[in-house]
Amino acid sequence: MALFVKILTKIDVERTLSLPDGCLQALPEYRGSHVGHGKELQVKDDVGILWNFRCMIRAGVVRKLDIVSGWIQFVRFKQLNSGDGFVLYRDDDTLTGARYMIEVFRSYESSSFVHQNTYLA
Template identity: 80%
Template sequence: MALFFKVLTKLDVERTLSLPDGCLQALPDSQSSHGKELQVMDDVGILWNFRCVIRSGVVPKLNIVSGWIQFVRVKQLSSGDRVVLYRDDDSLTGARYKIEVLRSHESSKPGI
């Protein structure tokens, strides 16, 4: 099940990923009232550890503040690229999270 789909902004690729409203309830519970740990697997099977922090306000906002910039650099993400976060629930192992990157531009090969 897709939790969110987001087109990345300049701020997303330079500092922190701000998650859409409603994602907070779908993430794993944490002992900390101020943040959550999120482990996600990318398309090649690499596990990424993200630290999510809850920003207070009228509507609490969730930002990925740790591990995100390393992910951006390794994946060479830029503004306009898209990310999709999925959650799969398994009755034995619990929730598992996957992240998918969709490039803003597809490389096209010239026809032969």
């Protein structure tokens, strides 16, 4: 099941990824987390590589989840740029629990990709 689509900004590809509003509800593992406490998020990409992202909840009026480590290595490996995007998927397995997958797309694909996947979330 697709959780969300994110079009990357300049800050996302140069420093850290700030996940969209509402993603805390889509990631139940983080709902009870406290501001400043980090947790690992393992994500498998579209070619089967497992990525370990360190996530932290940012304080503020609206709490947001930021990926603070592992993300820049992913961006460089995938050669992502501002305007490119990704979809985060979740698959619940009764034996192993939740598994997350990430699929990236280039900016020239983004308008048709987002339009085609509007109803997945």
